[in-house]
Every structure is written in C-alpha cells, then in structure tokens.
Amino acid sequence: MSEPPRFDRGHTDDLMSFLTASPSPFHAVASSAERLEKAGFRQVVETDAWDGTTGGKYVLRGGAIVAWYVPEGAAPHTPFRIVGAHTDSPNLRVKPLPDTGAHGWRQVAVEIYGGPLLNSWLDRDLGLAGRLTLRDGSTRLVNVDRPLLRVPQLAIHLDRSVSAEGLKLDKQRHLQPVWGLGNDVRDGDLIAFVEETAGLAAGEVTGWDLMVHSVEPPAYLGRDKDLVAGPRMDNLLSVHAGVAALAAVSVGNLPSIPVLAAFDHEENGSQSDTGADGPLLGSVLERSVFARGGSYEDRARAFAGTVCLSSDTGHAVHPNYAERHDPTHHPRVNGGPILKVNVNNRYATDGSGRAVFAAACEKAGVPFQSFVSNNSMPCGTTIGPITAARHGIKTVDIGAAILSMHSARELCGADDPHLLANALVAFLEG
Structure with a gap:
C-alpha cells in the first residue's frame, strides 16, 4: 500500500x-460527494441492486x-472502521408560510433549529x-450567498435595561429577519424570489428546506494567523476531515x-431517516456484507469487529470562563484532537476505546487531549452513544476543540483540522 498523504x-x-461551499447539510453532502468522486468513488442508489465489486x-x-x-480481497466478514460525523448546524430555518412583516417591513418567518x-x-x-x-419530485439546491436578510437588534436607547440585565430574546418575536420594504406580506413572496434565483419557472417549487447562513467568509485570525473563524465548524470540520481521510486511505489492501x-x-x-438514530448506516453496512456474498453470520462477525470514531467538535477551555470547565481537563486549541469521556454515557468512550484512539494518534504522530465536563454542569452528547447502542459496535467520541x-x-485553531485528519487516516488504515 502506498503511503497516504499527510x-x-x-x-x-x-x-x-468547504465551509463556504456548504451553507446547508444538502450542500455539505454535495461538496463531500464531489471530493469523493475525484478520488475515484462512485454513487450507488439505494433502490438499485448492489454488487460486490x-x-x-x-x-x-x-x-x-x-x-x-x-x-481487494475483502471477505464478507471483514470488519469496518467508521468515522461518524454530522452535517447540520444550529440556525434559523424558513417556515411553511414564509412571508410575513409589519409596519412597512418585509420579513421572513423562521423557526429555530437546534440550540443556536x-x-x-x-x-x-x-x-x-x-x-x-419541484413538482416532478426532483430536487434542486439553491444558495443565495449574498447579504439578503438581517435580524436587526433593538437600539439600546429603546431598552436601557440591557446594560444591567443582559439581552433577553423571545424566540418567536425577536428573531424574524427583515429583507425589504412593503405594506403587504405578499409583496415579499420569498419562494417566487428563490425560484427566480434558481432559474425555475414560477410555481415549480412545491416544497423547500431553506435556512439562513452568515455570508461572511471564513478567515485566519490573530497576530500569527494561528486561529480560524468561520461558520458551521460544528460539525463540518469533522465531515471535511473524514472525507479527506477516507479519500487518502482508499488505495491498495x-x-x-x-x-x-x-x-x-x-x-x-x-x-430521522437521515439521522444517526435512523436505519441508514446499518442498512448500508449490511448490504455491503450481503453484496459480497455474506450471510447473517458474516454480518454479525463484521459488526463485532467494527470500531467507530464519532468525531464532533468539543469545548476548548475559555479564557474568560475557565471556572465552567473541569479544573484538571483544559483542552486547548492547536493541542490536537480531544478524546471525550463521560461515565454516564453521554459520550461512548471507554478505556478500550481510548486505547484505539491513542494508538491511531501515536501512529500519526499527533498529540491528543482529554475532555470531561465539570461535574456541576450537564454534559452534551453526540451521535456516539446512539451509534453504539443502535448497531452494537464499539464507538469512541473524539473531535476538535x-x-x-x-x-x-465559531473559532478553532488553525492546526487542529489537519491534526484531526491525520489521526483519522491512521485510524482508517487499521
């Protein structure tokens, strides 16, 4: 096997x-597919019969x-090495009746997605x-990547309490963006605007999954440009690293x-059917086993030997809020990927999983750090525990701080993305 790139x-x-090209989960998978195609991958359709090539x-x-x-030579019971990640990020998403407004302003009705x-x-x-x-059931991606909407903040002159009590936002009343002027909500006609932008005929769009995004591009930050500021790092940073690592190892035996x-x-x-708690991953892995002539016994053997790295961003120690972190676990940016541990299974890592990740990092020559939550604060979670429980496969939670x-x-270290990708390469090489 030839040496993969580092x-x-x-x-x-x-x-x-990649972040700029991926303002929605749909764009993120399209960008990922484009990179994989260049590495020699081909798309297979779920409704077609699969072969064992x-x-x-x-x-x-x-x-x-x-x-x-x-x-070459993979047996039906050959285990899998999986990098898991997610394509979605918290944001504002367009409602089914998108046109709204008041007092001469055209606005877009949005719903809060996730926990932004x-x-x-x-x-x-x-x-x-x-x-x-579209009406014929096909889909089309659209990206209006220019200043189009804005959620205007109330001037401090109209709410002096902000200085003393802090900003308080009502999710329903205060987050509806403006995008023009008009006295009739029909003046907005957002979907007609989107159809025109996408080069579609009026009335051709019958369904949409639209969301807003910041149009400010990612940028290096700091005196030495050792930081990166940008959108959707949680968790496109991991998706991008996973794509790069998979493309790099997909040669030889x-x-x-x-x-x-x-x-x-x-x-x-x-x-959902596209979420980690859905059947998609299990279906793909099983069909791969069966397409190579495998039996249910082969499937069981393959899953028993499978390991998944659930890669998601984690918390670097915040210099202004260090007391919110565990006092002995302070992950730092540019310190290498983090291993996430929670004994209550909010993360899936255990001692044997730690050993798997430590071995991959050692092989890659990459340092890694450990993260646990402050005992006095609730711990977030990832796709890791879901993947482990749903498919019965060993799963380890990792990520970038x-x-x-x-x-x-969001803000990350400029070196952490490639340190993470190198660790993933070593892991996928087995």
Whole structure:
C-alpha cells in the first residue's frame, strides 16, 4: 500500500473553502460527494441492486452521506472502521408560510433549529440556502450567498435595561429577519424570489428546506494567523476531515473497510431517516456484507469487529470562563484532537476505546487531549452513544476543540483540522 498523504495547513485552507461551499447539510453532502468522486468513488442508489465489486462507493440521502471503500480481497466478514460525523448546524430555518412583516417591513418567518446562540445571529448579513423540491419530485439546491436578510437588534436607547440585565430574546418575536420594504406580506413572496434565483419557472417549487447562513467568509485570525473563524465548524470540520481521510486511505489492501458516515439532524436528536438514530448506516453496512456474498453470520462477525470514531467538535477551555470547565481537563486549541469521556454515557468512550484512539494518534504522530465536563454542569452528547447502542459496535467520541460553539461564527485553531485528519487516516488504515 502506498503511503497516504499527510495533511498540513493546506488542509485548513481547503476546510475554509468547504465551509463556504456548504451553507446547508444538502450542500455539505454535495461538496463531500464531489471530493469523493475525484478520488475515484462512485454513487450507488439505494433502490438499485448492489454488487460486490471492490472500490469506493457512496450513498446520498437528503443531508446525509455514507461512503465506504472495499479493498481487494475483502471477505464478507471483514470488519469496518467508521468515522461518524454530522452535517447540520444550529440556525434559523424558513417556515411553511414564509412571508410575513409589519409596519412597512418585509420579513421572513423562521423557526429555530437546534440550540443556536441566538445573539450571534443579530445584526449579521445573512444569505439563504437549502433544498427545493419541484413538482416532478426532483430536487434542486439553491444558495443565495449574498447579504439578503438581517435580524436587526433593538437600539439600546429603546431598552436601557440591557446594560444591567443582559439581552433577553423571545424566540418567536425577536428573531424574524427583515429583507425589504412593503405594506403587504405578499409583496415579499420569498419562494417566487428563490425560484427566480434558481432559474425555475414560477410555481415549480412545491416544497423547500431553506435556512439562513452568515455570508461572511471564513478567515485566519490573530497576530500569527494561528486561529480560524468561520461558520458551521460544528460539525463540518469533522465531515471535511473524514472525507479527506477516507479519500487518502482508499488505495491498495487494508485489513478493514473504511467508512465515512455523515448524518443530518444531530442538533435536534438524530431521530430521522437521515439521522444517526435512523436505519441508514446499518442498512448500508449490511448490504455491503450481503453484496459480497455474506450471510447473517458474516454480518454479525463484521459488526463485532467494527470500531467507530464519532468525531464532533468539543469545548476548548475559555479564557474568560475557565471556572465552567473541569479544573484538571483544559483542552486547548492547536493541542490536537480531544478524546471525550463521560461515565454516564453521554459520550461512548471507554478505556478500550481510548486505547484505539491513542494508538491511531501515536501512529500519526499527533498529540491528543482529554475532555470531561465539570461535574456541576450537564454534559452534551453526540451521535456516539446512539451509534453504539443502535448497531452494537464499539464507538469512541473524539473531535476538535473550539470556542463559540453553536454561534453563527465559531473559532478553532488553525492546526487542529489537519491534526484531526491525520489521526483519522491512521485510524482508517487499521
């Protein structure tokens, strides 16, 4: 097997391009598929019969992608090595009746998706992106990547209590963006505007999954440009690293079958046909076994030997709020990927899983850090425990340390993306 490439700051440059090209989960999987196609992967359709040929393949379903590489000589019971991630991020999403407004302002009716830092969406130039469903059942991606909407903050002169009591936002009343002027809500006609932008005929769109995004591009930050500020790092940073790692190892003979599983809807519980709590991953893995002539016994053997790294961003220690972190676990940006541990199974890592990740990092020459939550604070969770429980496979929770998680614009170290990708390469190599 030829030596795979090792990633450096060029990987971080490419991550910034990936973030810009992926304003929605649907764009993220399209961007991922484009990169995998260049690496020799081909799309397979779930409604078609699958064959047992070797090589790289992938399945797209909505905002999710599952890709895998079958090396020469892989037996039906060959185990999988999976990198799991998610494509969605907290944001504002367009409601079924999108046109609203008051007092001469045209507005767009939005619903809160996931748990965003609401204040981070105020006074920010916003675009609109997502998926359109047409009358014939086909879909079309759309991306209005220019200043189109804005959620204006109330001037301090009209609410002096903000200085003393802090900003308080009502999710229903205070987050509806403006996008023009008009005295009739029909003047807005958002879907007609989107149809025209996408080059579609009037009335052709019958369904939509649209969301707003910050149009400010990612950028290096700091005196030494050792930080990166940008949108949707939670969790496109992991998706991008997983795609790069899978493409890098998909050559020659491997002891296991490398897989990337990037799911949608992690931010609201993963319970959908494209979420980690749905059947997509299990279906793809089983069909891969059976397409290679395997039996249910082969499937059981393959799953028993499978390991998944659930890669999601985690919390770097915040210099202004260090007391919110565990006093002895302070992950730092540019310190390498973090291993997430929670004994109450909010993360899936156990001691044997730690050993798997430690071995991968040692092989890659990458440092890693440990994260646990402060005992006095609730711990978040990931697709890790869901994946472990649903499929009965060993799962380890890892990720990259960031600040401003769930903000419209997050912050990571400029070296952590390629350190994570190198660790994933070593893991997928088995």
